[in-house]
Amino acid sequence: MILHPAVIALLTGSLIVSLMIAYAAFWAYKIIDAWDLQSGSEQQLALEKKTYLVSTLMTYAFGFQVLSFFLLVFVADDLHRLFVGAMCAAGTLNVNEYGYPAVVLKVLNCLLGGVWLVLNHTDNQASDYPLIRRKYSLLLVIVPFLLFETGQLWSYFLNLKAHVITSCCGSLFSTEEEGFAAGLAALPAVPMQVLFFGSMALVMGSGIFFLGGGSGGKIFGVAGTLAFPVSVAALISFISVCFYELPTHHCPFCILQREYHYVGYLIYVTLLGGGISGAGAWALMSFRSVPSLKAVVPRIQKRLAWAGLVFYAVLSGVVILKMIFSDFVLIGY
Amino acid sequence: MSLHERHRNIIDFALSSLGRRWKKNLALTVVYAFVVFTLASVVFFTEAVKSEARAVLRGAPEIVVQRLMAGRHDLIPESHIDVLRKITGTRQVQGRLWGYYFEPSTGANYTVVASGEPPLEPGTIAIGQGVARTLNAGEGDLIPLKGSKGDYASFEVVRVFSHESELVSSDLIEMHADDLRAFFGVPEDYFTDITLKVRNEKELVVVADKIRRLLPDTRPILRDEILRTYDSLFDWRSGLLLVIFAGAVAAFVIFAWDKATSLSMEERREMGVLKAVGWETSEVIAMKSWEGIIISLAAFFGGTVLAYVHVFFSSAFIFEPVLKGWAVLYPRFQLVPQIDPYQVLALFFLTVVPYTVATVIPTWSAATVDPDSIMRL
Known part of the structure; x- marks a missing residue:
């Protein structure tokens, strides 16, 4: 020890x-x-x-x-x-x-x-x-x-x-290794980008639709929850790679270090916050019909939707800004 | 009323409530801050010394090769240098001459090294601040040192190393290589050890392995190994101190628990009145929690700042002997002020978490008491 x-x-x-x-x-x-x-x-x-x-x-x-x-x-x-x-x-x-x-x-x-x-x-x-x-x-x-x-x-x-x-x-986390972590790294970057940004778009779209009309809460809940594992996979597959500007380096922990301005903490907090908001909204779906909660559940779900939108928007913003302002371009596989 | 506004009002009330019993709360905060101060001093000091060691070793050779004789460090023959030079990837293979000299009059051990480039003149030496202090010597003075044959040789001090380098040069005496050989009686074609640099750092382990096979009577020591050992050693020392202080933390937690459990009659009545005028149990719990958070924040901040001053501006005079080790001749040095967020987080878990847990149940039991039963007392 x-x-x-x-x-x-x-x-x-x-x-x-x-x-x-x-x-x-x-x-x-x-x-x-x-x-x-x-x-x-x-x-x-x-x-x-x-x-x-x-x-x-x-x-x-x-x-x-x-x-x-x-x-x-x-x-x-x-x-x-x-x-x-x-x-x-x-x-x-x-x-x-x-x-x-x-x-x-x-x-x-x-x-x-x-x-x-x-x-x-x-x-x-x-x-x-x-x-x-x-x-x-x-x-x-x-x-x-x-x-x-x-x-x-x-x-x-x-x-x-x-x-x-x-x-x-x-x-x-190199692509030749077998195992769980290596398996995530081996996920091809371009399809993973499509999946990540697709899930973010779904969260945003369903969240805004839900906040606007009050229906579609379930879609937001499911999308917000599933966006969590997708984002974790994306973090290892291409997000971390963009920050290191090194196509072979997939480590999800080095971004927590000083060299990368501790950006990992922002990513982790937004990921956890987004995941909890989505899962919370989803978990509440089945209680909308409970008589004493009829007025309460939609209100709380809307708050969760707001929180989820903010967390995932910040996460997407950080990733997009890095991809735009970096000289590093990840294409080809 | 919004959640934000409600909590602001509750915090207002919690502050005034703390103010009404300021003597009791001040005593608690002072003891709390002292516990934080003690643990924080240990953590800050260890981390600062570790990073100091890392900075010092950054310029050290990547591999040091020592010869072993019957499991003990022995002089290494010059012929080994040629063997090492032939290993692919090595560069700057150099023999080093150094030794220890015990000075009976001061009871201190000095480290004597052969001067590098440019070499000192024969008969002259350069000394560290610690040596200058203990021998009361300065530039131009003659220092007599007793050689291995029992005769005294006098050396003229031509330079005293700067204060900035004291951590590494405090106990140092630098002299010409020939003087050192004559002084210690080291044979002509032998060195104390051999240092070498490696072009590609990733090959260090491979080179070390080759050295072990080519020269089985030697042991290669990697710079990383030295760093690891320092890290482990200081971690172990600070961890040991923290475990010893765990008793103090436990005593403090019991003290906090006792304070939270034994509420005065006045406090009980106050809670009864609050509930009677319409405060909900959850609000009373929130109020008591805010009280705890305010005390924790004050104590944690106060203790951490005090520890920072103690470690970085007064050289951690309380724990220095335990953490640094002890010697007659010790470098005087100022640690570079630095704090990592994770040190603060670790301190939080060692102090605030146990305090909070100790007060949760007493807080709840005080907040859920029936108002009428209190007010009848």
Whole structure:
């Protein structure tokens, strides 16, 4: 194990977040089991009070989760010096088999946590808590993912030993390699550009249509959600390449470094924000017919649509500006 | 009322509430800031020393070849240089002469090196600031040094290295190569070690491997390996200190939890009144959360700024001996001020996160209390 201050911070943070979510899940289970809004029993009153605790815990836990994602990428980037052959976070994460699963799970849990907060916020707007069982069931789904992530993160750092020979990001994301990450890099640039800008156009179009007329929310939700994986694939396939101006370098982490003016953080934040807005809007679709939420859901969905439009517009803007003002032209394959 | 406006009003109330109990909150903030200060000093100092080491080693040769005899570092024959020159891709293969000299009168160890280009005149030396301090010597002075045969030889100081280079030159004595050989008794066709540069950095490992095979009695040391070792060492030292301070953080968290749990009667009544006049539970929780955030921000900012001053303007006088190691003759140097965002984020996770978690449940239990049961007390 490497006793780096930020590693200690990450391990402590992940343990704390897991404890918070596990405690919240314990009460979620109790609420699902015994919730009865009609009853005035002492138990029901106690459960109603507990909903505030679960909301508060989840809000903090989700906030910490997003920050810890950035800290993890930062740390992985900083630690690359300790490993022969690693040139950035991509190489560090590849030192053992737990690195990449930990990052992927962290992103997934950020998305799930965001969607949960959207559901919770919507539910709290109605006096009869119509989504209470559904949202706490989702919480129970999130818990195993989060505990698994904590397990992967601890395994990753506990099994890190300096000087281990590891492949650098150049070989990991190069097009000759087999494997998941290399598979994304091998996606041809031009079709990927079409897919990326197509999905952005779909998000924008459906979002504006939805904001204008109030219908087409589902299309925006689906488009906004699917734009997330498409953008991640595009990031590895051609967006990162444009920033490095090097056709063989597909690493999604080097853009976080100072040389690229930390533009990676803007890309990651807009991606996460856009993904959560889209998935949140989609998740709310099936609750439009709930009587107490009839006025609430469209309002929240519109806010999510605004947020999604802004996030994805900034993302597209950053990519387009880079492509226009760079001397580098990526064509041919 | 918009969300923004509502929270602004809640923050207003939280600030006035903090002001009403300023003594208690000030005490908490001071202790909190002290915890942040301690951890931040360790993190800042380590990172600054690491980047200093990186800057120093940037100009170092890519590979150093040392000869081993029975597992110990031994003098290396000149004939090895010819073998190394024949390896494809190498350039500037040079023998180095250096050694350590213990000065009994000051109890310090000096590093003696043969001068490079242009060489010093025989009988003259150049010394570092640390050597000048301990021997109380300056340019033009004669310094007697005891050679390997027990006789004293006097050297004239012709130059004292600048303060700027003190980190690398503090304990240095530079002299002519012939003087060094005579002083330490190093045979004519031997060197202390051999340095070499490699044209293509990507071939370093291949060249090192060739050296190992061609000269099995030697060990090649890569510059990157030295850097890695420094990084690991300082990470380990700072991590160890943080683990020791974990006890202090835990004590602080318990203190914060205790403060949040044991609300005074006045505070309880205040919450009861708020709820009785129509505040919702979520608003009371938001108000208490804002109080926590304000305290956290004040303490975190204060502690970080203090640590910055401590590390970069007063040379981290509190932790210096533990983190740097200790020696009679130590370079005096000012670290270059720098902070990475990730250091701040790591500190956030080590201090603000545990504090927040410790206060969540007490805050909730205080905010969900029934107003009538409070006001009847």
